[in-house]
Amino acid sequence: MRWSQLYVPTLREDPADADAVSHRLLVRGGFVRQLMAGHYSLLPLAVRVRAKIVDVIREEMTAIGAQxxxxxxxxxxxxxxxxxxxxxxxxxxxxxxxxxxxxxxLGMTHEEIFTVLSQELRSYRDLPQLWYQFQTKFRDEARPKSGLLRVREFTMKDSYSFDAADEGLDHSFDLHRGAYERIFERLGLPAIAVQASSGSMGGSASVEFMSPSDAGEDLVVRCLGCGYAANTEKATSALAAVTDGPGLDMPERFDTPDARTIDELARLHCVPAERQIKTLVYVVDDQLTLVLLRGDHSLVEQKLIDTLAATAVRPATAEEIQAALGASPGSLGAVGVTGLPILADEALRGRTDMTTGANTDGVHLRGLSVERDIAVQRWADLREVVSGEPCPACGEPLEVVVTIEVGHIFKLGRKYTETLGVTVLGPDGDRVVPTMGSYGIGVERAMASIVETHHDEKGIVWPVSVAPFEVAVVALGVTDATVAEAAEDLYRQLRAERVDVLLDDRNERPGVKFSDVELVGIPYRITVGARGLAEGTVEVTTRATGETQLVPVAQAVEHVRKLLTAAA
Structure with missing residues (x-):
């Protein structure tokens, strides 16, 4: 491809609305243009990168037997x-x-549709089946942002496994996990496999592949000591043991007219946050529910949803709270409450000498024992893990990392096959309901995530495996017949070697050409100029390191071919 024929509308300034590195560089580099919020046109360079990402994914899916x-x-x-x-x-x-x-x-995902197709499976002998596609998905994001990282229209590779028994699902799940690890390695995309919630997908085991990035919106808790890693929606930690006093024989009321928050109660009444009980009121599937946590802990709503297998969860309104408990937020508690479900975080189990709201505005209770004074109906891990807490596996301090979700795999089980009436003939002649797995990778999100990981102050630094072009031949002074002929000859030789090469044949200043090649992130640049040709050499520059070598013209193609082989 010749740059003079290629549509690459590069920009010299950052777009004003770009809030992520990938957004800024993909727009500046002429890869994408926004049509409206959450919808992007992919321009020729992006199409080339996307095709290479798809090829990597397709090769690894084919390798595990997927169709x-x-x-x-x-x-x-x-x-x-x-x-x-x-x-x-x-x-x-x-x-x-x-x-x-x-x-x-418009399909958000395709579990239902693939399951409908599986109704034509007849026997356990037809299983296992691994099916996948690349298809556009649509999600009406409330706040699309960060370029390709959060959009309303995108391409997903989604695959689905069908097995006769749970052991088969385990195998299909492991096959996909291995394929995903190889895919992200080949894409040059660091990805941490973490325990995760299945959310609205349902099912049991769920693993997310998370790429560390400041542009991410997901938090991952991980231990550098033993490798434990989980999304905050699933993460746990080993809290330090707490020694409580005996408390009082019964809770005692005390006035707190000026304390409506955990911090105010701690500051004005000398009650440490870790000795307070935070009472949250939620509506869970139309049922008002009390959720109790330690005062210094935060609720992870997804943990609440998963614990109760809920389909609809929202905070109760002030009016709903007042009608049920007779007080406003800031003075709420569960002591003496009956007729409402009460859930408590495990960190409160066995605690004594605690303080909580009295369900009277401006009044709290102190000296209470949780299990004596509150009718807790269910205990669960509901709190958010924070950096520095001990790892549940080895006790080392945990760290919390900001990440981008680049892949997610689920064990769905029989949720969809049972509901949609899918059965096959089992080995003993009985009808068997197949068990399913679901496995997704967002293609354009992977592209943006690679940019988040591979860039510098000059622009994108694509890994060779996904770069729009592997090599750029830059002719300095295209009006010089000797330079133009030498550049054309190198271009032809590289194409003959099946190298993905771009010839910059534009009549532009050297600085413009170099800046553009660096901005769009082509891994290797061969610079052809009159001065070098007079000495029988060209310059070969490696984008990732900035290293430039003088190479004899006759050896340039072989030199670049070796660089590409080493980078593969």
Whole structure:
């Protein structure tokens, strides 16, 4: 490809609305343009990178025996209604009606649709099956941002496994985990495999692949000592033991008219946050529910959802709280409360001499014993782990890392096959319900995540495996016939060696050409100039290191070929 024929609208200034490095550089480098919030056009350079990412994924999926499909992006509501997810997906699902008034949806994911296809499986001998596709997904994000990292329209590689027994699912899950590890390694994308919540997908085991980046929105808790890693939605820690006093024979009321927060109670009434009980009120599937945590701990809502297998969770309104408990937030407690479910975090189990709200505005209770004075109906791990707490596996301090989710794999089990009536003939002649797994990678998000990891002050530094071009031949002074002919000759030789090469044949100043090549991130640059040719050499520059070597013209192609081989 010749740069003079290629559409690469590079910019000299950062876009004003770019809040992530990848967003800034992909726009500046002429890779993407925004149509509207959350919707991006991929320009030729991005299409080339995307194709290489897809090729890597496809090769690894093929290697584990997966077969490629292409399924519709628009789905009938009826299938989603049968699994209950028409309601669960809420406002994130794009919904529409066709001309006959039938409800339709733009696919957020394809569990239901692949499961419908699996109804044609007849026998356990047809299993296992590993099916996958590359398909556009639509999610009506409330706040799309950060370029390709949070969008409303994107390409996902989603795959699905069907097995006759749980042991088969375990094997399919492990195959995908290994494939994902190889995919991210080949893409040059550091990814931590962490325990995660299955969320609205359902199922049991769930592993996210998280790439550390300041542009991320997910927090991962990990231990550098033993390798423990989990999303904050699943992470636990080994809290230090607490020694409590005996407390009082019964809780004692005391006035706190000026204390409506944990901090104010600690500051004004000398009650440390770790000796307070925080009472939160949630509506869980239309049921008002009390959630108790230690005063210095925060709730992870996904843990609450997972604990109760809830489909709809929201904080109660001030009016709902007042009607149920007779007090306002800041003076709430669970002592003496009956008729409402009460959940408590494990960190409160066995605690004594604690303080909580009295359900009277401006009044608290002290000296209470949790298990004596509160009718806790369920104990669960509900709190958010913070940096420095001991690892639950080895006791070393945990660290919390900001990350981007680049892949997610689930053991779905029989949730979808049972609901949609899928059975096969088992080995003993009985009907068997297949068990499923679901496995996803966002293609454009992977592209942006690679940029977040591979860049410098000059622009993108693509790994060779996904770079839009592997080599740029830059002719300095294209009006010089000797320079133009030498550059053309190197271009032809590299193409003959099946190197993905771009010839910069533009009549531009050297500084413009160098800046553009660095901005778009081509791994290797061969600079052809009159001065070097007079000495029989060209310059070969490695983008990642900035190192430049003088190489004889006759050896330039072989030199670059060796560099590419070493980088592969």
């Amino acid at each position: 490629e499909f292409v399924l519709p992006a628009m789905h009938p509501a009826e299938v989603w209604q049968r699994t209950g997810r028409w309601e669960v997906m809420g406002e994130e699902m794009f919904r529409l009606k066709d001309r006959k008034g039938a409800d339709m949806a």
